[in-house]
Amino acid sequence: MGLHHGQVLRILRDEGPNSRAILARRSKLSATTLTHVTAQLLADGSVVEEEPGASGGLGRPALAIRLLPDAHHVAGVHIGAGLVQLTVTNLLGSPKAAASFEYGLPNTSPEALTTRIADEIERLKAVSGVEDLLGVGVGVPGPVDAGQRSILASINTGWRNLPLAGMLERRTGLSVVLEHNVSAMAVAEARFGLGRNVAAVLFVYLRSGLGAGLVVDGMPFRPGGHGAVELGHIQISQDGPLCSCGNHGCLESYVNERVLMRSLGSEGSAPADLLMQLERTASWKPTLARLTDSLAIAISLLTPDLIVFGGHLGDAPDSLFSHLREHLPPRVMPHMREILRLERTSFGSQSGPIGGAAVALDHFFYSGARL
Missing domain, CATH: 3.30.420.40 (ATPase, nucleotide binding domain)
Structure with missing residues (x-):
């Protein structure tokens, strides 16, 4: 059922509010399955039912299902060579709070860096008033493994086969997913920007x-x-x-x-x-x-x-x-x-951390994995 939830959530993200009938056609789900999926999403608080806009048709129009952007949040992190940027966003990639800090290469160890990132995420939660995060997406300076858990090789930092996701999970208690940092920026543009x-x-x-x-x-x-x-x-x-x-x-x-x-x-x-x-x-x-x-x-x-x-x-x-x-x-x-x-x-200097957030949203929410 997780995949079905993800289908419906992605349609609502990309197209806005839709009736159950339209969602069923767009997702190619049966009416019965679509009813079960929307019921669970309503119970979770990720979506809401609402009256549609004005209609010229006869009879009462069907209720529309709408995504609630502030129902859940994620953290996005961009790690560059000497610079880390962070943000907390809602389900549409809109930032609630942001921060950044510089670090020295090669003197800053990955352990020290992940500790600082974890501290900054906690601070952003407090600043934004967001109590719970679905997870953290991290854009890193180099290719990552197929499971999106480790940095394979980062030329500018010297890191090789670094299991950064696990390291950050131990410090934050949150699920973490990695992506090559500029690939993450491309994801943000494709989901929420010009793309x-x-x-x-x-x-x-x-x-x-x-x-x-x-x-x-x-x-x-x-x-x-x-x-x-x-x-x-x-x-x-x-x-x-x-x-x-x-x-x-x-x-x-x-x-x-x-x-x-x-x-x-x-x-x-x-x-x-x-x-x-x-x-x-x-x-x-x-x-x-x-x-x-x-x-x-x-x-x-x-x-x-x-x-x-x-x-x-x-x-x-x-x-x-x-x-x-x-x-x-x-x-x-x-x-x-x-x-x-x-x-x-579209995102100016925040393209990196919003990219990390977009990867987290894909992985932890729009996949339907959490339901």
Whole structure:
């Protein structure tokens, strides 16, 4: 029955209130099964019955079933290289409270980091007034295992085969699920942002590295059962600089915070307007060219309908988007030229933690697992 609950909940999430008759048709459940499912959801408090809007038809219209967004909540966590962001959201991914903190690499141990994350989750619960959480979704800097329990390899942090979900569960007492962090951002856009009803959404994110995540027909693309879309490690020059992955000439070896800050003659933390500052330097044109080259390859391989940009790319000047909209279409297949959209993320600087929350909602609520 859990799968049936999940079917109905996803329809209500994506389409809004619906009558039982429409829910039965959309879910392909029998009227009897649909009645049992909605009864349990009503008893759980996840949905409510209400009078539908004005109708021009004859007779009294059927009652509608509506999702109650604040019936349950989850925590979302984004772990980057040196930065953790957290949020508590409702069932539609709307934040109730948010926090962030920096940590040092390589001096901060995973044990210390998970302890701090657990403490921050407790603090966010108190701030938001949320007493119970369904679980925690964590976006991590690297691919995860098929069970979404361990980080397989994180180049920027040095973690390998780290059972982070179990570690965090022991400290929070909550169920935890992991996802590659930029893949989680793509999930958030597909569920609650610009990517709703879009067949293929590619999210491209620039901070300490350059990452990407893809959602196809509503499902995160995880090649090999655990892989990530390694846009930053497309090799664009065989004799280029050494990349953190050990190869030479990867896109990320040219386009990352450290390298771009060096182009500005600066060190330390990168400002939010990093690319706006870079636009005024001689490094801007080669940066645009390298990014365009790699995106053209990614589009030909992955055929996304929508590319969403986050991190520094989400804060980039309009000239970056103008350049890409002009120069990418001629370099991709003709059928892609008319449908491809390029947009900034819906969630601004919160795309990471809302991504973690979206993964938690998929896993612990919209799957129907809790019922």
